[in-house]
Amino acid sequence: MSLTTTVRNATFEHMLEMLRTQNAAKLDVVAPATTLRARDGAIELAGIEPVVDDHGVTVVDGLYVPTAAADTTIATKLDISVKYLRRLRVERPDLFDANVNGLLHGKSRRTAGGTTTVVYPADSRSFLLRLFRGQDGEPGVLRALLSDRFGMVDNLDLLTAVLDGIRQADVEVEIRSCDLTDSSMHCKVYSPAVARLAPTLLAGYRNPFANRELEAERQRITTDLDAGRRAAAAEGLGYEPGGEPVVFAGFRFSNxxxxxxxxxxxxELYVRICRNGLTLPALAYRRVHLGQKMEGGTVGWSQDTVKKQLDVIAAQARDHVREWLSPRFLARQVEQLEQQAGTPVTEPQSTVRVLGRELGFTEAEREGVLRHFIAGGQPTAAGIAHAITSYSQTVADPTRADALDDLALRAMTLVR
Incomplete structure (x- = not known):
């Protein structure tokens, strides 16, 4: 299937275009486990009514190839090791089929007298399958195998709700970058009108991406077509030597x-000179995807149901934007960070090694953070935080990059 499902460091316009294209290809089906069958490493649906919508009549029955993210959801629902299941789908699709079908359909034995004995019962559950339609006769895509109580909030709807909340808050913002994967969406926003001096947090700090090798690492994971132009202009976004050390108020949202x-x-606090984002995860708003049990068949939620969910999210976005993008909030956060930012780091290698062990970094992540710390030229606790958030920009997986950013300020507080 040629549908594009991933992008890193995209513009808002590019993200919006992708989400609209994906929405047109979506199918959602609730089906009993016994109507699903694994075949040649894909999942086959049978007995589902066709969908009639603005795109015409779509036959739902057929093959759907799982994404890597879907492998995880299948493994979770069937209580199989995802690493094992993923390897079987690639190397031994026959064993993938045998494992999945055995767990979904159970096992019966027929005796010589014609009596059927159930050895292992079939799975009695129903699942929500999130799908993309196949194109030009090709198999579709299985995006996820989920609980039939999963509360759907789609990326385009969330994006619209958050933008509505921003509009209601009446705060000037810019969406600085967006990421999309098979499993998640991440968007980063800041207000150019809400800034604060942070002389200790940024004392002596220089853009590590002035180092061509580090900039090349960032560009290798950027998939937006306009990213090259933005990278070329990156120095123009920063401050001239001797300029004011300023951070901006911002926030992120994901789904x-x-x-x-x-x-x-x-x-988050946004450092525009290098596009670092120091997130404040302790203050995050989180809404779990949990809904009511859905009936079998193709899912088409009423506009009223969707609107009620999105109104809540828009209201939360409005209230949080008003707080997080206010000068008072930014001043309070900067004041607290300034008290910890200047702690000296005299032994970078050992400091990064200890912090990496404490925070669960891989060896590659520890080495990357150390390179960015040296390139940043700031031998303090703040330099450690900036090194983590600049290194994260070179990480291909946006979910892991976001998790690293969440650890940056904690790392700063751990420096002794």
Whole structure:
């Protein structure tokens, strides 16, 4: 299937275009486990009524190839190791089929006398399957196998709700970048009108991406077509040597359409010179995807049901934006960080090693943070935080990059 499902460091316009294209290809089906069958490493649906909508009549029955994210949801629902299941689908699709079908359909034995004995019962559950339609006769895509109580909040709807909340808050903002994967969406917003001096937090800090090798690492994971132009202009976004050390008020929001995360909004401090974002996860707003049990068949939620959910999210976005993008909130956060930012780091290698062990970094992540710390030229606790958030921009997986950003300020407080 040629539908594009991932992008890193995209513009808002590019993200919006992708989400609209994806929405046109979506199908959602609630089906009993016994109507699903694995075949050649894909999932086959049978007995589902066709969909009649603005796109015409779509036959739902057929094959759907799982994404890597869908493998995780299948493994979770069937209580199989995802690493094992994923390997079988690639290397031994026959064993993938045998495992999945055995767990879904159970096992019966027929005796010589014609009596059927159930050895292992079939799975009695129903599942929500999130799908993309197949195109030009090709199989479709299985995005996720989820609980039939999963509360759907789609990315485009969330984006619209948050933008509505921003409009209601009447705060000037810019969406600085967006990421989209098979499992999640991440958007980063800041207000150019709400800034604060942070002389200790940014003392002596220089843009690590002035180092061509580090900038090349960031560009290798950027998939937006306009990113090259933005990268070329990156120095123009920063401050001239001797310029004011300023941070901006901002926030992030994220969502997963397939259950690998909740709706999340959290504040951040944005350092425009290098596009670092220091998130404040302790203040995050989180809304779990949990809904009422859905009936079998193709899912088409009423506009009233969807509107009620999105109105709540829009109201939360409005209230949080008013708080997080206010000068008072930014001043309070900067004041607290300034007290910890200047702690000296005299032994970078050992400091990064200890922090990496404490915060669960991989060896590659520890090495990357150390390179960015040295390139940033700021031998303080603040330099550690900036190194983590600049390194995260070179990480291909936006969910992991976001998790690293959440650890940056905690790392700063751990420096002794």
């Amino acid at each position: 997963s359409e397939i259950g690998s995360g909740s709706v999340m909004l959290k504040p």
